[in-house]
Amino acid sequence: MSKFCTDCGHPQQADERFCQHCGTPVNQKAQKPVNQPMQEQPVHAEQPVQMQQTPPPAPRKPRTKKQKAALAAGAVVLVAVVGSSYFASNYYSAASTMDRFKEAVQNKDAEALTSMMVLENGVEVDEYQAEAFLRLPPEKLAEIMTFEETNGFLWSTNEPLLSIQPHGKVAGVINRHAVIGVPQYVELYLPTESEVEYAFSLNGASLGTSGATESVSAGPFLAGNYLLDSTFSSDYGELTASEELTLTSASREYQSHYIEPDMDYVIFSLPYDDPNATNVVINGHEIPFNERSSETVKVGPLPLNGSVSVKAVATYPWGTLESEEIAVSESLQPVTISHLTEDQRSEVGELALAYAEQTVEANANQDASFIKDGTEALKTKWQDNITDMIERNRMYSGQLNEIQLMTSASRVTGDGDTSKLVIPASLHFYEASHLAAEPKDPEEFVSEGYLTFAYNADEGTFSVDDYSYRDETFETEPDLILAGSETYHESIPVQVVEKVEEEKEVSSTATDQDIETFIENFRQDYEYALNEKDFSFVQSYFESGSAIYREYDEYIHSFDDTYYFFEFLEDRVTSVEQTGENTYKVNTAELFDFHNHVNETWRYTRTKSYILKIKDQQLYIDRIDMMTDDITEV
Template identity: 25%
Template sequence: MTSKNKIRLGAAAFAVIAAAGLYFLGGYLADGQRLIERFESSIDKKQPDKLLKLLSAPEGAVDRTTAEAIVDHLGEDADAKQAVLSRLKTEIARLEEDSEQSFAADGESAFVYAHKKEKKRWLIYDDYELELRTYKVPVTTNFGGARILLDGEEAGIAGVDGSTLQLGPLLPGKYAIKAMYEGKYTTLENEVQAKLFPIGSAVEPVEVPLRGEYVDVFSNNGFARIFINGEDIGLAVGDGQRIGPITADGSNTISVEADYPWGTTKSEERPIDGKRVEFELTALTDETKEQIVDAAHAFVSSWYEAFRERDAERLRRVHPGRKADLAGHFADMVAGDEHYIGQLRKATFDRDSLRLEQLGASDYSVSVRARIEYEEAYYYGAFDFRPETEAGEQTTSYRLRYENGEWAVFEWSEADNEALSANVKVYDR
């Protein structure tokens, strides 16, 4: 054999060997079971970039975030991993047996399924890939009109009466789904982490509950304004309106504030942590209490002078209506020739008994208890007799109203003889 023939024979043998190698290489690259091995290896070695090269989706491209989520999920859940691998191996085997088989609509497949490519590898071999399903995810929340956000982007508005909002189509992965309800007084929000890796076609609804309460507010002043987080909400306690919806986990605060002619009183600011809150406003300052007690004493001390003189004009700090009543009484005394002698000996007013009542937006009354010690006597001028005065003592409740910038007594009545507190102001004769 000549050298030339030897070269030709060697080249032919090499071509045969190369063709055989390429044939087996093509079969190796297109082998479906090897595809599953590469899939499993990328999970075990936590290699999302290698996994990404194996994935496709009928709708749109697959990005690295999706591959990372699958690696994390299957890497953390051994049972889910085995379930997916078992299905993929079965699918590959069935595809190799039946070239017309498709799992795109198979309700038993996982979120990733085996798929035969339309084009053959090197025009010879059946080739396979892993495709991802997409899903419509139902989302519900308990506040109709709440905004639903998907990974920080608004995806829709929740309907009323618990209707469901469909998100998607979404690829398998991990998603942050948030509901936000912008109420009149505060914003309710909650976020849940949804893992979308179903085995089969069923997708569990995602519930994003919002915690919002309606709070009843009470106070000893129905005209007090309500503040939420330091802001006047334009409602008074007496409006009787429930405040809400609002988060009652202590993250919001509530207080009330009332205006009086002698100043503004504000309650402490409390965290909202329940459905009911009560406030007791300390409306009367120490200075105002002194003014009330002094006004009541001025009336009491002038009482004896007015009776002695039978003249209602001698009365001080008295309401005009009561002054007219006493003027009529004194006229009757004059007509009947009835006289009075007496004087106040001591008046003790209980500061702790002061109770304020607001009758209208600018109508205030306050009551105070006092122990009055006196001496007095009545007689008729027609008789030549002047009696000795007799000492007496009584506990009286005085009610005063605030008018024209000052307090005036408009009502008085005998009170029980219950002991006064230690916080008293004493007026001696």
């Protein structure tokens, strides 16, 4: 017999004591049969027949609020579980992961990339690697992010550096896809100098330090454009360098990268030999100059980016001086030393000006005693020059307009107490040099040369020791210009013409002394002719129009404007022989130095044979033959 729950109306089995649907206890005695057949009653015509009906189920008992809430919560949970499962399955799918990856790249969202990217070997991609990936050029990123399905996975086709593959599960049930990167490895090859220590970082992440080693290995990294920062340290300075390091290899092997820091071993060089230069100072280290050389020993390695500065130091009789700070920027680094303090520079300038004024007076008065500020050796040299002027019947008139000194280009010669200071100088005159019988015709004249100063340590003063001419204009700009007095001095004629002529006028025969004096005068005038490029100094020693006259005229005028200087050291007559009634053969020994424009000095040792003749009571040189010629570099 079927029965129903009196609370919810759910069908029940006969032996059940509780409703399996709502849990209501079942009262078996209270149960009434359902659908029992009706008892037949007598049928009377005058009474209607009444049918017995099945009684309706009892009314359902209302659910409590707690029951309703529980039912609602269960339904929500069921819907949420089903919905979440669907959403997660879609969110972590390969297609969705690819879309989210492209969106993060487009938005330059490094943090988002770290949540969806991993390297093939399982190493998580951190933010600095993601940033390096985003720094790749846009066209490179476009190539990498073109995906195509291969063997069930999405692979970047143009550059196979990325793939989208399952990578773990979500809630242990749903497949999670990730962007898998091909790992990048790099081998940094270093200079092998043992004196340098290295430190490296990629995008700010340290790769550690290294000493004397050939290479440093690093990886794995995500493909990207990294900023490689390198620090190189030595005893002499530190260099920090940055460069881009692009890693986009699909080989999964180490990529070689050679570190070439802007460092090198350095030699410091002075523009001139300066044996007084003691050392170069770098970060407290004193680097000596090689003995009697303008260069130091090789030191380093040193940064060549100007971050390290040095000073050169030298000790002279007039004091210890040093250069200004010099930034190191090349392997052969020039340095210059200030040879004078500001006070000494002014002192030397005034001394040079006084000396130049005194030379004008000495020339005009033909008296070397006017040279007050020169050394005794210089005064003697001036006396010889003036004597030569008198003998050649030459006169001088002029004035000093100004002097220009290039103290920045000064140099020091000699060593210790014998050191002398040499300064390029430009002396500006208004002057005329002429024969006594000739009219004066003064004009502007600039004498370029070198003023040499000696120092008296006992007195603590400088004096002019020499002035040597330079037959070309200095390229260095003057840094000290002083005005002259512009006082005009004029020579007083001296009757020396007859004396000069007597030296050349001889009888049909000449004594050995006459010939020796003739040769000595020729050599002296020849030195002037060569240095002044003026044939007129020696033209009277040759017969006009002769072959040797033309030869020496052409030779003296063949010198160009390149600087040179002849310095005759010895001219000696070794023998005189009369070879005919009016002819003589004179043998000589000659020694002179030739200074060229590249600061080279060559010494010539020669023997010559001069053939002289007497014509119209005048000695002439008819021929000069070279006997021996030895040349050595000084």
